[in-house]
Amino acid sequence: MSERMNYRQQPARRPAPPQQQRQPVRSPATELAKAVLDHEGALSWFAVGMTYTPWQRWGEVYCGEKALERGTLFPVLDMPFAGRRC
Numbered sequence: 001m002s003e004r005m006n007y008r009q010q011p012a013r014r015p016a017p018p019q020q021q022r023q024p025v026r027s028p029a030t031e032l033a034k035a036v037l038d039h040e041g042a043l044s045w046f047a048v049g050m051t052y053t054p055w056q057r058w059g060e061v062y063c064g065e066k067a068l069e070r071g072t073l074f075p076v077l078d079m080p081f082a083g084r085r086c
Contacts, residue, residue, distance in 0.1 A: 067073045
């Protein structure tokens with residue numbers, strides 16, 4: 001006689017306990033936007049993506065060393081960091 005058990009002789013297996021899934025934290029503004037936009041297919045009114053990028057004229061540029069130091073090639077984009085202020 002064989003030592004192997006068939007499927008009827010194996011001990012019963014308990015199902016794994018259900019995993020608790022954490023819900024993402026949503027702000028009241030996010031909930032309101034979701035409720036407004038999801039209402040009766042309101043999202044279908046909007047385009048998938050649309051941008052506006054104005055044409056820019058090529059102007060003065062920094063030399064390579066100064067551009068690396070300042071973090072930009074263009075002096076017109078070189079603005080001081082304002083921290084949390086605008």
